[in-house]
Amino acid sequence: MDAAIDMDMDSQKQASRWQRIYRVVRRIPHGRVASYGLVAQLAGLPRQARQVGYALHALKRGSRVPWQRVINARGEISQRAEPEAERLQRALLESEGVRFDARGRVELARFAWRPKR
DNA sequence: GCAATGACGCTCT
DNA sequence: CAGAGCGCCATTG
Structure with a gap:
């Protein structure tokens, strides 16, 4: 039980760090996408794009965080590990109107989220 | 505490 | 424009 408590505390410790990341992701408009790097920067964690991926990986179903709108800087x-989640992400984005080219990349010039600040 | 890992990014070729 | 290489940094074993 102590182990469970410790584990829970660790989770919250990370949550405080990831909380900022989730907050930024929730700001991404419907039908738009943002790169891990941009999310990290807006979350006040410059050069920590990988942590954004880590944080999103830790998300649970029904988290109300539009994780599907976060893709890499190349538009892919x-x-x-789960190829299935990859297809789900694409399906979710397409249902929002985001288009993919033949190479499976998003036209960032048209769908990239550009926050005023 | 060191070494490996990862839903990444930028530069150079 | 595509692929390879190197850099970054918190988390994990």
Whole structure:
């Protein structure tokens, strides 16, 4: 039980760091995408794009965080252990109107989120 | 505490 | 424009 408590505390410790990341991701408008690097920067964690991926990976279903709108700087859906999640992400984005080219990349010039600040 | 890992990014070729 | 290489940094074993 102590172990469970410790584990929970660790989770919250990370949550405080990831909390900022989730807050930024929630700001991404419907039908728009943002890169991990941009999210990291807006979350006040410059040069920590990888941590954004880590944080999103830790998300649970029903988290209300539009994780599907976060892709890499090349406009591609990043690969991961579960190829299934990758297809789901693309399906979700397409249902929002985001288009993919033949190479499976998003036209960033048209769909990249450009926050005023 | 060191070494490996990862939903990444930028530069150079 | 595509691929390879190197850099970054918190988390994990």
